[in-house]
Amino acid sequence: MSLANLLTTEQIIPEMTAKERWPAIVELVDLLVKQNKISPDARESILASLKQREETMSTGIGFGIAIPHCSSDRLNEVVAAFGRSTSGIEFDALDNAPVKFVVLFIVPKNQFQTHLRTLASIAKFLNDRSVRDNLGSAKSADEISDIFRASAPKS
Numbered sequence: 001m002s003l004a005n006l007l008t009t010e011q012i013i014p015e016m017t018a019k020e021r022w023p024a025i026v027e028l029v030d031l032l033v034k035q036n037k038i039s040p041d042a043r044e045s046i047l048a049s050l051k052q053r054e055e056t057m058s059t060g061i062g063f064g065i066a067i068p069h070c071s072s073d074r075l076n077e078v079v080a081a082f083g084r085s086t087s088g089i090e091f092d093a094l095d096n097a098p099v100k101f102v103v104l105f106i107v108p109k110n111q112f113q114t115h116l117r118t119l120a121s122i123a124k125f126l127n128d129r130s131v132r133d134n135l136g137s138a139k140s141a142d143e144i145s146d147i148f149r150a151s152a153p154k155s
Contacts, residue, residue, distance in 0.1 A: 002121055003148040006080040006105065010035050012141040013083040016102070021058070021091045025050050025068050028081040028104040037081075038106070042074035046106055060093025064100035065126045069119060073109040078118060080105035082144065084135060101126060101135060125151060 013031060018024035029047055032038040038046060049070035053059065060066040066089070081104050088098025103122050107115040125131060131151060138144045 002151075003080065003082065003103065003125060004145075004151070006078060006118075007082055007145065007148060008035075009141045009145045011037070011081045012144050013081070014138070014141045014144060016083040016085045016089065018083075018085070019087070019089055021054065021060070021066070021089065021099075022051070024066075024083065024085070024089050024091070024099075024102055025054070025104060028068075028083050028102060031081050031083075032079055032104075032106075037079040039074065042072065045074060046070065046072050049106075050104075058092040058094065060091035060095075060099050061123065062093055062095040062097065063127070063129075064088070064097060064132065065123075066091045066093065066099040066102045067119060067122055067126075068102065068104045069106065069115070071107045071109045071111070071115060075106055075108045078105060078107050078111075078114060080118075082148075084138075084144065086136070101132065 018027045033043050053070045059068045083102040091099040134147050
């Protein structure tokens with residue numbers, strides 16, 4: 001499951017306001033609520049699941065990337081949001097570097113394989129330095145979306 005399949009331009013924040021891990025996660029979840037991807041009554045349980053996941057271990061994986069994720073019985077399909085911070089977010093990442101790219105996704109409960117495949121796909125995509133460079137210099141959500149589409153596997 002590629003980011004091009006998961007994200008519309010409206011699910012991309014080209015410049016996040018958050019400067020720390022938890023406010024960044026809330027900012028992306030609130031965007032998904034605003035876009036009707038998460039129902040308002042599911043917001044708190046999803047945030048609780050994300051917080052529980054982060055308390056186990058930071059999803060800041062290094063190279064300026066964080067992939068906060070969880071599963072929820074309040075969703076029927078995978079939902080995602082992408083945020084970029086040119087100044088960087090303190091995320092307690094594995095390499096202690098600030099995070100510039102945050103991909104948040106939530107998978108319906110009991111879809112373990114989908115969860116793993118989505119996580120692997122996002123990590124592999126963002127592991128490419130040229131992709132990170134392009135995302136870093138993109139001027140808008142539309143440009144970021146174009147980068148996701150250009151890199152999507154052709155079917």
